[in-house]
């Protein structure tokens with residue numbers, strides 16, 4: 001066993017405290033990673049505060065992990081000691097179902113094992129990346145290409161793949177008009193990736209407050225959704241709209257901006273069911289879809305793509321004793337654009 005230092009919460013309203021977690025003994029296919037950086041994802045906050053009602057305490061969140069391999073099991077072939085690696089939202093899956101065979105482990109019919117707050121195959125609760133070390137089976141460990149710094153790479157492991165997967169699936173590229181709703185931790189990465197894929201990118205944000213950033217990240221156009229004129233002006237325009245906002249929006253209004261055969265992909269997880277009129281779908285033969293992170297192969301493809309195009313997340317690095325304050329700022333949309341914990345401070 002490896003004793004790793006970590007930051008955990010012990011209840012929905014407790015603050016983060018330093019503790020230790022036991023990482024399992026290295027099996028033949030396991031990789032021991034010395035974590036260098038861990039991004040803060042909104043899912044971490046929902047889990048730490050038990051907002052989804054399924055949290056097992058104590059919990060160490062963190063599924064945007066970047067680090068360096070410090071030991072490998074006897075049969076590991078994919079990674080070597082010293083390799084720069086990452087871990088995303090899941091650390092295991094059955095490997096045998098149709099989804100797993102199709103490299104879509106995130107949709108494993110037997111449920112992929114979450115990086116934290118899930119039960120591993122050994123029956124123990126998984127604990128995430130706000131920690132100095134983690135043990136993960138080699139298949140679920142990604143290679144971080146040279147040229148991608150570990151701190152800006154960490155958020156790509158969740159935010160990056162959450163955007164890359166639907167953009168790739170629905171064919172964002174030259175000649176395609178793509179809109180990104182929301183310019184937060186997810187949205188800003190989506191703008192960069194969609195632009196690098198060659199699409200004509202529009203940001204739909206509540207205000208024009210982040211317009212300069214949006215244009216710098218590669219958007220060609222930037223509109224405020226608080227202006228009702230925006231919806232009339234952009235009617236029937238987009239081939240693809242990705243919604244990164246986790247609140248219940250007037251989806252019909254956004255659907256009206258889709259062109260013929262256009263698709264609106266829901267990436268946020270709003271509290272209440274999504275309401276949409278059948279007419280919004282019928283008109284222009286539109287689709288409303290969802291997407292959840294991406295498989296391991298596609299996550300590697302995304303990291304390679306980001307390295308090739310010089311794409312990293314925009315980050316604010318914090319020390320581990322600043323996590324509580326960072327959570328409050330994420331909830332208040334007061335971060336440009338992702339917090340990353342420097343795990344050397346744990």
Ligand SMILES: [Zn+2]
Pocket residue numbers: 041042043044063089158159
């Ligand atoms: Zn996440």
Ligand SMILES: [Zn+2]
Pocket residue numbers: 093094095096097098099100101107108109110111
């Ligand atoms: Zn499976």
